[in-house]
Amino acid sequence: xxxxxxxxxxxxxxxxxxxxxxxxxxxxxxxxxxxxxxxxxxxxxxxxxxxxxxxxxxxxxxxxxxxxxxxxxxxxxxxxxxxxxxxxxxxxxxxxxxxxxxxxxxxxxxxxxxxxxxxxxxxxxxxxxxxxxxxxxxxxxxxxxxxxxxxxxxxxxxxxxxxxxxxxxxxxxxxxxxxxxxxxxxxxxxxxxxxxxxxxxxxxxxxxxxxxxxxxxxxxxxxxxxxxxxxxxxxxxxxxxxxxxxxxxxxxxxxxxxxxxxxxxxxxxxxxxxxxxxxxxxxxxxxxxxxxxxxxxxxxxxxxxxxxxxxxxxxxxxxxxxxxxxxxxxxxxxxxxxxxxxxxxxxxxxxxxxxxxxxxxxxxxxxxxxxxxxxxxxxxxxxxxxxxxxxxxxxxxxxxxxxxxxxxxxxxxxxxxxxxxxxxxx
Amino acid sequence: xxxxxxxxxxxxxxxxxxxxxxxxxxxxxxxxxxxxxxxxxxxxxxxxxxxxxxxxxxxxxxxxxxxxxxxxxxxxxxxxxxxxxxxxxxxxxxxxxxxxxxxxxxxxxxxxxxxxxxxxxxxxxxxxxxxxxxxxxxxxxxxxxxxxxxxxxxxxxxxxxxxxxxxxxxxxxxxxxxxxxxxxxxxxxxxxxxxxxxxxxxxxxxxxxxxxxxxxxxxxxxxxxxxxxxxxxxxxxxxxxxxxxxxxxxxxxxxxxxxxxxxxxxxxxxxxxxxxxxxxxxxxxxxxxxxxxxxxxxxxxxxxxxxxxxxxxxxxxxxxxxxxxxxxxxxxxxxxxxxxxxxxxxxxxxxxxxxxxxxxxxxxxxxxxxxxxxxxxxxxxxxxxxxxxxxxxxxxxxxxxxxxxxxxxxxxxxxxxxxxxxxxxx
Numbered sequence: 001x002x003x004x005x006x007x008x009x010x011x012x013x014x015x016x017x018x019x020x021x022x023x024x025x026x027x028x029x030x031x032x033x034x035x036x037x038x039x040x041x042x043x044x045x046x047x048x049x050x051x052x053x054x055x056x057x058x059x060x061x062x063x064x065x066x067x068x069x070x071x072x073x074x075x076x077x078x079x080x081x082x083x084x085x086x087x088x089x090x091x092x093x094x095x096x097x098x099x100x101x102x103x104x105x106x107x108x109x110x111x112x113x114x115x116x117x118x119x120x121x122x123x124x125x126x127x128x129x130x131x132x133x134x135x136x137x138x139x140x141x142x143x144x145x146x147x148x149x150x151x152x153x154x155x156x157x158x159x160x161x162x163x164x165x166x167x168x169x170x171x172x173x174x175x176x177x178x179x180x181x182x183x184x185x186x187x188x189x190x191x192x193x194x195x196x197x198x199x200x201x202x203x204x205x206x207x208x209x210x211x212x213x214x215x216x217x218x219x220x221x222x223x224x225x226x227x228x229x230x231x232x233x234x235x236x237x238x239x240x241x242x243x244x245x246x247x248x249x250x251x252x253x254x255x256x257x258x259x260x261x262x263x264x265x266x267x268x269x270x271x272x273x274x275x276x277x278x279x280x281x282x283x284x285x286x287x288x289x290x291x292x293x294x295x296x297x298x299x300x301x302x303x304x305x306x307x308x309x310x311x312x313x314x315x316x317x318x319x320x321x322x323x324x325x326x327x328x329x330x331x332x333x334x335x336x337x338x339x340x341x342x343x344x345x346x347x348x349x350x351x352x353x354x355x356x357x358x359x360x361x362x363x364x365x366x367x368x369x370x371x372x373x374x375x376x377x378x379x380x381x382x383x384x385x386x387x388x389x390x391x392x393x394x395x396x397x398x399x400x401x402x403x404x405x406x407x408x409x410x411x412x413x414x415x416x417x418x419x420x421x422x423x424x425x426x
Numbered sequence: 427x428x429x430x431x432x433x434x435x436x437x438x439x440x441x442x443x444x445x446x447x448x449x450x451x452x453x454x455x456x457x458x459x460x461x462x463x464x465x466x467x468x469x470x471x472x473x474x475x476x477x478x479x480x481x482x483x484x485x486x487x488x489x490x491x492x493x494x495x496x497x498x499x500x501x502x503x504x505x506x507x508x509x510x511x512x513x514x515x516x517x518x519x520x521x522x523x524x525x526x527x528x529x530x531x532x533x534x535x536x537x538x539x540x541x542x543x544x545x546x547x548x549x550x551x552x553x554x555x556x557x558x559x560x561x562x563x564x565x566x567x568x569x570x571x572x573x574x575x576x577x578x579x580x581x582x583x584x585x586x587x588x589x590x591x592x593x594x595x596x597x598x599x600x601x602x603x604x605x606x607x608x609x610x611x612x613x614x615x616x617x618x619x620x621x622x623x624x625x626x627x628x629x630x631x632x633x634x635x636x637x638x639x640x641x642x643x644x645x646x647x648x649x650x651x652x653x654x655x656x657x658x659x660x661x662x663x664x665x666x667x668x669x670x671x672x673x674x675x676x677x678x679x680x681x682x683x684x685x686x687x688x689x690x691x692x693x694x695x696x697x698x699x700x701x702x703x704x705x706x707x708x709x710x711x712x713x714x715x716x717x718x719x720x721x722x723x724x725x726x727x728x729x730x731x732x733x734x735x736x737x738x739x740x741x742x743x744x745x746x747x748x749x750x751x752x753x754x755x756x757x758x759x760x761x762x763x764x765x766x767x768x769x770x771x772x773x774x775x776x777x778x779x780x781x782x783x784x785x786x787x788x789x790x791x792x793x794x795x796x797x798x799x800x801x802x803x804x805x806x807x808x809x810x811x812x813x814x815x816x817x818x819x820x821x822x823x824x825x826x827x828x829x830x831x832x833x834x835x836x837x838x839x840x841x842x843x844x845x846x847x848x849x850x851x852x
Contacts, residue, residue: 011640013462014608015452016649019445022467026441036439038474041448041465044638048464055481072622072639073629105814111619131817156641158821279712279733285719286705286712289733293711294820296787304739307705307715307731309724313773317730347739361722394720 001175002037003029003062006052008077009155010043012067021066021153021160028164032172033180033227034062044074050084057143062172067155069134071113077152078137082121085141085150092120095135102133127151127167129159136163138171149175178227181234184258185222185245186265189406192220198248202241209241218402219262251413262405267295269409270351273416275378277408278349279305280318280339282330282356283372288401304347308339318342318354331358331367333375333384340375340382351412352377353404357387359396372400376411383411427601429455429488430463432478434503435581438493439469447492447579447586454590459604459653460488470500476510483569488598493581495560497539503578504563508547511567511576518546521561528559553577553593555585562589564597575601604653607660610684611648611671612691615832618646624674628667635667644828645688677839688831693721695835696777699842701804703834704775705731706744706765708756708782709798714827730773734765744768744780757784757793759801759810766801766808777838778803779830783813785822798826802837809837 005025012019022039029036037060042048049068056063068077082089096118103110117134120126127136137152151168153160173179187195192215196203199222202211210225224241228234246253254265270277279289289305292298306317311330314320319342320335328334339354357372358364370389375382385407389399431451438445448465455462463486468474475494482489494503508515522544529536543560546552553562563578577594579586613621618641622629625648628637636651650667654660672679680691696703705715715731718724732743737756740746745768746761754760765780783798784790796815801808811833815825 010638011649012449013452013465014456014651015449015454015462016640018449019465023438023441023444026439028441030440036441036469038469038478039439039445039465039467043462043464052464070641071619074638102816108617108620111617111623113619113622131821158817162818281712283719284716285728286707286715286731286733289712290710290716290823293709293733293735294823296819299735302711303736304743305712305733305735307712307719307733309719309731310729313730316773347742393722397716397720 001034001062002060003034003064004037004056004060005039005064005066006049006056007039007041007066007155008044008049008068009041009066010074012041013043020157021155024157024161025064025066025164028169031180031182031225032169033178034172044068044076046076046080049077049080053081053084057148061147062149062151062175064151064153066153066160069117069136069152069154071111071117071133073113075116078119078121081139081150081152085121085139087121087123087139089119089121091115092118092126092135095120095126095133099133125167127153127163129154129163130166131162132156132159134159136167138168179229179231179234180225180227181231181238182223182225182258183238183242183256185224185242185249185253186255186257186260186262187220187222187249187252188218188254188262189403189410190220190249190252195220195222195249199245202244208237211241211245217398218406221258251410254409261295262402262409263291264295266405266409266412267292267298267301269412270301271297273412275350275412275416276301276303276348277351277353278303278343278347280343280352280354281305281307282309282314282339283359284355284357284397284400284404285309287397288353288355288404291401291405303349306343306346314339314356317346319345329365329367331356331365331371331373333373333386336373336375337382337384340377340384344377344380350379351408353408355400355404357396357400359393359400361393370396372396372403374400374404374407376404376407378411378415381411381415383407427460427488427604428463428486429460429490430482430486431465431490431492432475432482433465433467433492433581434470434475434494435467436469436500438467446583447581450583450587451490451492451590454595456606456608456651458595458598459606460598470494470502472502472506475503475506479507479510483574487573488575488577488601490577490579492579492586495543495562495578495580497537497543497559499539501542504545504547507565507576507578511547511565513547513549513565515545515547517541518544518552518561521546521552525559553579553589555580555589556592557588558582558585560585562593564594604655605657605660606651606653607657607664608684609650609664609668609682611650611668611679612681612683612686612688613646613648613675613678614644614680614688615829615836616646616675616678621646621648621675625671628670634663637667637671643824644832647684677836680835687721688828688835689717690721692831692835692838693718693724693727695838696727697723699838701776701838701842702727702729702774703777703779704729704769704773706769706778706780707731707733708735708740708765708780709785710781710783710823710826710830711735713823714779714781714830717827717831729775732769732772740765740782743772745771755791755793757782757791757797757799759799759812762799762801763808763810766803766810770803770806776805777834779834781826781830783815783822783826785819785826787819796822798822798829800826800830800833802830802833804837804841807837807841809833
């Protein structure tokens with residue numbers, strides 16, 4: 001089965017935004033055993049959208065559109081596809097109601113334009129959008145006797161992913177006769193090249209299970225994929241490979257659940273050990289706390305945190321001594337250590353994490369861009385690490401946050417003992 | 427003149443890498459007054475490369491390929507294009523010499539495969555590559571009496587840019603007589619549909635300036651584009667349209683510089699008015715501070731911030747009264763108001779922003795998911811707004827952060843007077 005993606009949007013065609021949707025969809029096709037034929041980008045132009053659609057219908061089984069479902073005049077994907085297929089459109093009442101409620105809730109008048117988002121081609125299936133107003137649309141049709149599936153997704157990436165994962169995936173799973181199972185082994189605190197060396201033979205193996213590492217920020221995801229006649233068979237093939245990877249990589253494996261984030265794993269570890277945590281951030285300025293607090297149910301273990309961006313704030317709030325700041329500077333092992341010590345006194349917490357570094361763009365007080373210190377205080381035992389990151393300000397801050405999470409996990413495991421997989425890795 | 431891009435590479439087709447080359451090339455076409463027709467991605471597959479090439483020859487004047495010029499067996503772009511056009515290939519001696527010297531210098535044996543990088547279709551022009559071994563290739567040909575230009579560029583982005591800028595740009599400048607200028611008018615605090623309604627006639631206008639809005643998070647970017655004989659003429663066409671949009675949307679326009687973010691605009695406003703700011707966050711848990719602190723030079727105005735996630739932290743740190751929390755709950759106008767008041771006392775700041783809400787996934791203390799209160803305290807004058815956001819936890823938190831920035835801007839403008847564009851919008 002062949003799929004292709006048509007991304008509609010002048011902002012992509014003119015290079016104002018990079019086409020991450022095409023990459024996301026392509027990786028999804030691969031995951032569900034569907035061959036990628038090609039990707040096309042066209043502007044908000046009816047004639048070109050129709051030409052791209054016609055070419056796609058002649059060569060692919062599944063055609064996925066992204067973009068052009070919004071409320072403005074230049075959002076015309078749905079109209080072009082319906083008109084090409086000779087389908088009329090009708091108002092989908094539940095979608096219309098959702099849009100009306102959205103505006104009512106905000107006390108704003110709904111523009112007439114927004115009605116267009118609730119128009120659905122006759123006979124189409126609606127794919128729900130939990131992150132926006134424009135629903136996705138799935139149309140089954142025929143071309144020269146062959147079945148064709150057309151999926152229309154909204155353009156904003158978080159809406160596209162939400163619609164895709166909610167409804168499109170289950171549809172495609174049924175369509176493809178083969179079952180492709182995939183398990184994600186998620187690893188933190190090791191470089192991709194280190195993992196590639198350790199798993200060398202498994203990555204090169206021509207066996208039934210494909211082992212492919214993908215580098216993230218202070219994390220590597222290792223995807224294991226196997227095709228079989230049914231789910232049970234595929235899982236049976238993957239199981240021993242997961243076991244072998246865990247044996248080789250040990251505690252660095254933090255989960256085998258694709259949907260679990262590193263911060264979730266850290267929060268679970270804190271919950272399991274009944275530990276509260278606090279954060280004292282300088283260069284990351286709240287991003288570490290922000291990531292921890294994205295985990296639902298975190299209120300049990302996270303009560304308060306501090307952003308001590310100025311030296312004065314480091315002294316007044318976190319209790320770093322003036323002497324330390326004068327002698328070693330804000331970006332130093334000594335300062336970050338005192339921040340992590342001071343933090344536990346501020347608002348009683350079992351674990352405190354402190355981050356101080358130079359995220360750029362310029363060297364400061366003799367400290368180069370990318371130099372970051374992270375300290376973790378677990379029940380009074382403080383560990384400090386120095387990092388030298390490359391990249392722009394945003395990248396250095398994200399690397400700092402990710403490595404702080406990795407360090408938190410390592411320090412808690414060292415202090416409170418190894419995590420057993422059955423218990424906290426739910 | 428119409429151009430289109432064909433990116434060749436299985437790694438893009440499978441979603442392993444994001445296609446930044448297409449975005450770069452598109453922005454370059456726009457810059458040199460060349461219309462973008464479409465973008466296509468195909469794998470390393472001769473049949474599909476030729477099909478994409480044929481379709482492109484039928485509709486575009488300039489066809490730019492990226493990728494497939496490397497030394498390996500699956501690098502076949504040059505061969506496919508030459509074979510389609512019926513051109514023989516010959517060894518380009520200077521290119522061959524460069525490759526041989528590269529290997530000699532490194533004391534390595536040149537693989538036979540590397541000879542392929544020096545093969546050039548007969549009659550083609552060589553575009554020099556200062557960042558790699560594969561030269562670019564430019565072929566002029568004809569299709570149904572019309573002139574066609576085919577440009578082959580290497581796939582690695584730094585090589586592609588180098589070849590493009592060195593030789594392709596000067597060629598295209600001569601080819602196109604026209605210049606296309608583009609201005610981005612960035613708007614915050616208004617819905618896309620509202621803007622579309624206000625600018626309805628301008629968006630629909632068939633005049634020389636195209637007006638196209640793109641929705642972001644609590645922001646809308648409006649792109650104005652005009653083609654003219656030279657830069658000055660194009661700018662002259664756009665100027666009155668920018669003026670008209672500013673007149674219609676007023677203070678909601680925060681910049682006309684494409685690269686400026688909302689947080690940068692807010693930080694500039696704080697700097698211009700010599701105001702320090704602090705943040706007290708509950709549901710956003712540090713993300714607002716994190717976004718403000720991503721602006722370089724922010725240390726002048728941001729010193730310290732607080733994350734008061736628990737009710738106790740709201741009392742102890744931000745000084746919210748127990749009575750208020752008991753009577754109205756943490757997610758209430760009253761609580762967020764007290765947070766914003768208390769914050770200025772904590773660590774002296776001129777402006778304080780407080781956020782408290784329910785980001786989900788479940789209703790809590792009778793407050794629905796998506797209900798968020800934001801308070802801004804400017805020199806003692808506190809403004810509070812209630813929001814009802816839709817989406818998942820991450821989306822609600824991001825919307826809260828973006829709207830907090832919008833409110834900060836509005837409150838500072840109201841208190842300290844309107845910003846004049848010439849002064850702070852640099």
